[in-house]
Amino acid sequence: MKTLYLDIFSGISGDMFLGAMVDLGVDSRTLERELEGLRLDGWHIRTAREQKANISGVKFDVQVARGDSHPHTSADGTTHSHPHPHHDGHGHEHGRAQGAHGGPLVATSLGQIEISVFETNVPPRFRLYLLGAHGNIVAPPAPRTVALETVRPGKKRQLFKFKRQADYLEATEELPEPHEFTAVLKLKQGARTETFETQFVEDHHHHEHDPHPHGRNFEEITELIRQSALSEKQKSIAVFHRIAVAEGAIHGRPPEQVHFHEVGAVDSIVDIVGACVAVEILGKPRVLAAPVVEGTGFINCAHGRFPLPAPATLAILGARGVAVTQCDETHELVTPTGAALLAEFAESFGPMHGLVATRIGYGLGTRDIRTRPNVLRAVLGESHAAGTGAHDWETDTVVVLETNLDDINAEILGHFVERAFADGALDVFHTPIQMKKNRPGVLLTVLCSATDADKFSELILRETSAFGVRRHTAERRKLKRELATVKTAYGDLTVKIGKLNGKVVQVAPEYESGKNLAEQAGVPLKRVYEAALKEMTTDE
CATH class of the missing domain: 3.10.20.300 (mk0293 like domain)
Incomplete structure (x- = not known):
């Protein structure tokens, strides 16, 4: 049967997953058109073929517009760019002084340069984009001619050097929080050095397009998806639900009250929903994955500095019963988004078995890591169960959920059957049985995929009079x-x-x-x- 195998030897994040899907053949324009059904403004998809450790693949980014700013040029030629909020009803317009990636633009002798900070599912780093005469991105200057210095209160300074990454320059070091400082861009032009200064200020009202720039809660995201024009909504909500349950357990809150920070921003919403849409575009193959490998060390997140695995990542995988093994790579390999996608889609975790690869895609991560290429390899092909070679039937594995009921109202039972089918059960039926003390009863049976087993177990316990659910897997042979x-x-x-x-x-x-x-x-x-x-x- 059609199978998607995620070879996560170097981890998984939302953008790596989507890059791999595009490399497998998911059309990025079709994906973007489908995601427009979310009715979120101020974002677009950028895909580029790049390399990591000489492995060619697709780098996937969600770029979010952040608002406007005024450029101010002093008599000495130093350019200052200060972000400003938008106020409706004022009779003036702001010149566009922020680029497509949300960073301020500075005018240099080379052209306009956007100074952006990229931090989607990775620690933040500066990125510099050089714009041509028509606002298009052109080849950046040589990294050795560029430096950027941050000046924080108390005159604390940090100098950043850069390396070439496709059509932009990326800082070789991570950018510490908070992102409030003066940025001094230095361009070496022969014997002289040009200096340009701009202010970075973190402020909610600087985000023109998104009224929730620093995140949404689970209820808001669920409503956003339900009110959207997406063709597939249940899987997207299920992925967010896994994150909400994990975050709720960490912070002692009900899932519906959990406020997402990184995962609630526009780019992360597009990542998660986009991943679900991409699987649908591929034809909803069976999804399998390699064993989960995570790095060691620490990460900086919205709640402070934590050791790896990140708290949400560990909780999400633990709730699904997925084992985690750490390696000697000193960076985060599996993000909470990546963990939630694995927990929701992957039926099992282990080596490839009986898989004939028809297409192979590589999704590229952002950073360069020491022990392995920072790529997600996705293999699309046909899997064949052992002993089925004499026949061309299709095979798969399903979970069978059962419970005996002798005290349930017939109307409630009928309602459960309708609800389970609506939620995606493969089959639902009930069989007359004789129970203890010769009482008549019914055997309620639900067939579902492995990724949905917990969801339907909970549904049985909530919607019927059951006190327990039996669960086992079964192989199927299908014409x-x-x-x-x-x-x-x-x-x-x-x-x-x-x-x-x-x-x-x-x-x-x-x-x-x-x-x-x-x-x-x-x-x-x-x-x-x-x-x-x-x-x-x-x-x-």
């Missing part, structure tokens, strides 16, 4: 299926055809199609079915 249209005296009817080793072994009319024809013709449904089966037999 290859296709839909066909059969012309009958009552109109065109959709039928489902099942094939084994290339031969038709099952034919079944689709109920909704047959019901519509029967109602239109005013005949019994069984007559429509008989007509369809007759036509199928004649065709053979």
Whole structure:
């Protein structure tokens, strides 16, 4: 069956996952059009083919506009750029002094340079973009000719050097918090050095497009997704729910009251929803993953400095029962977003087994790390279970959830069945049984994917009178299926055809199609079915 294997030997983040998906063939324009259904302003997707440790792949970024600023040029030629808030109703306009990546623009002899800070799922670093005459990004100057110095209160200074990364320069060191300082850009032009100064101030009202620049809570994100025009909403909400449960356990709050910081910003919302959309575009393959490997050391996050794994990452993976092994890499490899995507989508964790690769994609991380290429390898192919080589049937593994009930109202049971199907269960049914003390009862059974097993276990415990749920996995063998249209005296009817080793072994009319024809013709449904089966037999 169609399988996506995530080879996470160097970790996983939202942008690495999406880069790998684009490298596998997900069209970034199609992805962006689908994500516009979120109705969030001020963002766009940037993808570029780059290299990490000589591995070619796709670097995926969500770029967010941050507002406007005024440039001020002094008599000595030093340029100062001060961010300003927008105030509706004032009769003046601000010149565009902030670039596409949210950083201030400074005018230099080379052209305008945007000084941005990139910190999506990684520690913050300066990035410098050189703009051409038409505002387009052009090749940056040589790294050795550029330096940037931060000046903080008390005249505390830090000098940053840069290295070339595709079409921008990136600082070789991380930028400490807080991001409030004077930035002095230095460009060496022959024997002279040009100096340009601009102010960085963290302030909520500097974010013109997003009313929640520093995050949203789980309820707000859930409502945002539910009110969107996305075709797939449940998976996106489920990923955020895993993060909310983890954060809630850490901070002692109910999940719906958890306020997301990094994960609640526009770029992270687009990352998470985009990942779910990308899997849908790929055709919803079965997802498997390699064992989870995390680095060591510390990270800086919204709540302070923490040892790796990050608290949310460890909680998310622990709740799903996923083992974590640390390696000697001194950086974060698995982000909370990456952990939540693994927990939601991956059915199991282990080495590849019986997988025939048809496409391989590489999603590139931001930093250069010491012990391995900072890439996520995604393998799309066909997996075959052992012992199935003589047949071309499809195989998969499902979770079977069961509970015995002898005291449930029939209306409640019926409601549960409808609710479970609506939430994505593969099958739901109940069977009459005899229980202790000769009491009649029902065996309630739910079939679902491994990633949904906890969700439906909780649904059974909340919505029925059950005190416990039995759980086991089962392998399935399935006929290859296709839909066909059969012309009958009552109109065109959709039928489902099942094939084994290339031969038709099952034919079944689709109920909704047959019901519509029967109602239109005013005949019994069984007559429509008989007509369809007759036509199928004649065709053979």
